[in-house]
Amino acid sequence: MSLLTVEGVSISFGGLKAVQDFRLSLEPNSLCGLIGPNGAGKTTAFNLLTGVYRPDRGRITLGGRNLAGLRPHQITAAGVARTFQNIRLFPDLSVLDNVKIAGHLRSDAGLFGSIFRARRQRGEERAMTERAMELLAIFNLDGRAGEQARSLPYGDQRRLEIARALATEPRLLLLDEPAAGMNPQEKKGLRELIRGLIRRFDVAVLLIEHDMGVVMDLCQRITVLDHGVIIAEGPPAAIQKDPKVIAAYLGKPAEGEKGEG
Amino acid sequence: MDPFRRRTLELSPSRLVAAARSVLPFIAVLGVALGVHALLYRWQIDDGGVFFYSKILMDIGISIILAVSLTMVNGFTGQFSIGHAGFMAVGAYTGGVVTYYGAMKLFDPANFAAGYLSRSLPMDGPLFGAADGLFLAACLAAGLLAAGLGYLVGLPSLRLRGDYLAIVTLGFGEIVRVIIERSRNVLPDAEAAAKVPAAALPLHVGGASGFTGLQPFTSPFWVILLAGLTVVFAWRLKYSSLGRAMISIREDEIASQSMGVHVTRLKVMAFVVAAFFAGVAGCLYAHQTGIQLTPKDLAFQKSFDIVIMVVLGGMGSISGAVLAAAFVTALPEWLREPTSVWMYGLIALCVVAVFADRRLRAALWVVGLTAGAELLLTVARRAGIELSQYRMIIYALMLILVMIIRPQGLLGLNEVWEIGPFRRLRRTPVAPARGAAAPAGPGGSP
Numbered sequence: 001m002s003l004l005t006v007e008g009v010s011i012s013f014g015g016l017k018a019v020q021d022f023r024l025s026l027e028p029n030s031l032c033g034l035i036g037p038n039g040a041g042k043t044t045a046f047n048l049l050t051g052v053y054r055p056d057r058g059r060i061t062l063g064g065r066n067l068a069g070l071r072p073h074q075i076t077a078a079g080v081a082r083t084f085q086n087i088r089l090f091p092d093l094s095v096l097d098n099v100k101i102a103g104h105l106r107s108d109a110g111l112f113g114s115i116f117r118a119r120r121q122r123g124e125e126r127a128m129t130e131r132a133m134e135l136l137a138i139f140n141l142d143g144r145a146g147e148q149a150r151s152l153p154y155g156d157q158r159r160l161e162i163a164r165a166l167a168t169e170p171r172l173l174l175l176d177e178p179a180a181g182m183n184p185q186e187k188k189g190l191r192e193l194i195r196g197l198i199r200r201f202d203v204a205v206l207l208i209e210h211d212m213g214v215v216m217d218l219c220q221r222i223t224v225l226d227h228g229v230i231i232a233e234g235p236p237a238a239i240q241k242d243p244k245v246i247a248a249y250l251g252k253p254a255e256g257e258k259g260e261g
Numbered sequence: 262m263d264p265f266r267r268r269t270l271e272l273s274p275s276r277l278v279a280a281a282r283s284v285l286p287f288i289a290v291l292g293v294a295l296g297v298h299a300l301l302y303r304w305q306i307d308d309g310g311v312f313f314y315s316k317i318l319m320d321i322g323i324s325i326i327l328a329v330s331l332t333m334v335n336g337f338t339g340q341f342s343i344g345h346a347g348f349m350a351v352g353a354y355t356g357g358v359v360t361y362y363g364a365m366k367l368f369d370p371a372n373f374a375a376g377y378l379s380r381s382l383p384m385d386g387p388l389f390g391a392a393d394g395l396f397l398a399a400c401l402a403a404g405l406l407a408a409g410l411g412y413l414v415g416l417p418s419l420r421l422r423g424d425y426l427a428i429v430t431l432g433f434g435e436i437v438r439v440i441i442e443r444s445r446n447v448l449p450d451a452e453a454a455a456k457v458p459a460a461a462l463p464l465h466v467g468g469a470s471g472f473t474g475l476q477p478f479t480s481p482f483w484v485i486l487l488a489g490l491t492v493v494f495a496w497r498l499k500y501s502s503l504g505r506a507m508i509s510i511r512e513d514e515i516a517s518q519s520m521g522v523h524v525t526r527l528k529v530m531a532f533v534v535a536a537f538f539a540g541v542a543g544c545l546y547a548h549q550t551g552i553q554l555t556p557k558d559l560a561f562q563k564s565f566d567i568v569i570m571v572v573l574g575g576m577g578s579i580s581g582a583v584l585a586a587a588f589v590t591a592l593p594e595w596l597r598e599p600t601s602v603w604m605y606g607l608i609a610l611c612v613v614a615v616f617a618d619r620r621l622r623a624a625l626w627v628v629g630l631t632a633g634a635e636l637l638l639t640v641a642r643r644a645g646i647e648l649s650q651y652r653m654i655i656y657a658l659m660l661i662l663v664m665i666i667r668p669q670g671l672l673g674l675n676e677v678w679e680i681g682p683f684r685r686l687r688r689t690p691v692a693p694a695r696g697a698a699a700p701a702g703p704g705g706s707p
């Protein structure tokens with residue numbers, strides 16, 4: 001049975017049909033791509049999946065549970081985590097705290113327990129720190145745990161965002177242009193990292209990426225959006241040859257583009 | 262049981278240790294409050310002239326409660342509430358009604374007297390009077406009613422985005438003021454109160470001319486106790502998982518909700534808690550010696566004072582709010598008889614030399630500001646201008662300067678012990694991870 005099923009999801013902003021009749025089916029532990037020219041509606045699709053926007057129409061189910069209409073924090077608790085196209089860390093907080101905040105949804109701390117530092121809360125705090133440090137160690141960020149998130153180099157910030165998303169213990173991880181702004185070496189490291197995540201954290205990954213090298217190398221299946229509509233879907237080799245995809249990208253640089261979302 | 266829960270239990274300290282450490286700060290606060298109260302009391306018996314200082318101390322304590330509680334809203338969750346005095350007013354009048362009419366209805370006036378704890382001046386009376394208990398109940402009632410109203414105001418407006426809260430809280434403060442101004446005359450004695458049904462008593466709080474006849478129960482003990490509890494509360498909240506989640510909202514609301522934080526719930530929680538403490542502060546304010554409780558004293562201007570304290574101290578800094586509360590409260594007193602500022606400038610220079618990130622720049626600012634202040638004082642003295650009347654202009658100037666020099670406020674999100682040379686001593690909660698290589702020393706590379 002597939003992990004995520006999306007059927008006929010649409011949203012429009014005023015007159016603009018940003019995403020129309022979006023559909024998607026993801027197997028557990030699969031790695032799929034979502035590509036398309038700038039403004040195609042990729043980030044909007046992520047915002048629909050994570051509850052930032054409410055779909056006008058359509059169904060989204062995760063492991064049989066309907067997600068459409070849930071609020072973002074509920075969807076995260078249900079097992080969907082994400083990163084953002086333009087990095088959204090908690091800049092004034094430490095690297096460690098950034099990850100621990102993502103663990104808060106597993107906490108059962110109420111106001112009373114927090115103020116009196118109940119025994120349970122003390123244990124929980126230690127367990128949270130320990131888990132966060134393990135996660136940071138995997139991403140090679142444990143040496144910088146005490147630093148402010150804003151002081152990290154760009155590539156580290158991108159990786160911290162992934163670590164933070166994983167701290168919510170997702171079954172599905174949505175990465176919005178994780179390679180944007182990285183140099184070739186960092187991109188190579190990122191590819192290894194993403195591939196490793198699938199098994200290590202038992203997640204499926206849906207990836208938005210403009211770097212075709214990364215996408216074609218990593219993804220098992222690819223969905224192509226243009227003007228909010230799916231124009232192609234299939235394995236990388238077929239997508240590369242698809243005339244509609246080539247037409248959509250024609251005259252547009254396919255690599256190294258970074259738009260805003 | 263999932264592995265995280267199991268690990269939580271494994272890492273929990275023993276019951277006894279946990280319980281002891283949980284209540285320790287509260288007991289410490291109680292001890293300090295009793296100690297300082299006893300000292301001041303003793304001092305005032307020996308020498309009648311010290312009252313001024315315990316008055317300032319109580320003013321500062323009340324400001325601390327207000328500033329620290331507003332920090333939980335404006336600093337932690339990053340909302341912008343500018344109607345904190347509205348909750349203070351609700352608390353002040355609730356507390357007033359409880360002690361004034363409560364004393365008439367529940368106690369025999371012959372043996373109703375303030376005990377040792379509720380007296381800021383030496384006078385005759387029992388060690389523990391019925392008034393001590395009644396005043397505590399009044400403070401609680403004040404906090405609870407303010408919190409309830411905070412919930413009613415906060416729930417709808419905190420769901421909305423952006424700056425709606427600022428407008429709503431501003432409106433709330435004004436509504437409270439107008440309603441209180443429409444209230445009826447205070448009933449002078451038990452006889453008059455007996456003619457009015459008990460439920461109608463809260464309507465008789467004096468209107469625009471003020472709630473007269475409140476007894477001065479507010480003492481150094483109560484102020485230090487409640488200010489201390491507020492600080493411990495805010496501190497423990499800030500360094501808990503719940504508090505971190507609150508701060509993440511101010512850092513980036515979208516990211517916060519995407520990481521599973523129930524944004525609305527935490528915003529409302531912070532707002533309600535802050536309203537509670539503002540209500541308590543109002544009750545303390547209402548029962549101060551030499552205060553005539555009127556609605557216009559708890560209007561927008563007061564809210565603005567509290568916002569200034571939070572912004573000056575640094576959004577989200579508890580020690581910053583405490584320092585700024587003390588500063589902003591003491592300033593008007595000082596302005597009444599300003600002394601030369603060179604010495605303060607020198608002290609500031611030393612502080613800057615130790616703490617500031619960019620020392621030269623900071624030192625130049627300090628020298629410049631000191632010279633500017635000295636010039637202002639001299640001009641004012643020559644021209645015979647009473648500076649304390651221009652308090653609001655001076656506050657506004659300070660705000661503008663802070664926005665230019667240090668937009669994040671004096672301390673930003675940090676506490677005093679997290680900046681400058683203390684940064685290295687700070688206990689960073691970095692535990693070595695299981696199975697992973699031990700991380701570099703606390704705080705990583707500086």
Ligand SMILES: Nc1ncnc2c1ncn2[C@@H]1O[C@H](COP(=O)(O)OP(=O)(O)OP(=O)(O)O)[C@@H](O)[C@H]1O
Pocket residue numbers: 013016018036037038039040041042043044045085258259260261
């Ligand atoms: N909240 C919104 N209100 C109005 N229009 C929006 C909103 N969000 C997105 N859009 C529009 O929807 C369209 C799709 O935007 P989206 O950000 O999803 O594109 P994208 O595929 O992620 O592009 P990029 O590759 O540049 O990131 C754009 O035309 C954008 O202007």
Ligand SMILES: [Mg+2]
Pocket residue numbers: 042043044085259260261
């Ligand atoms: Mg995008």
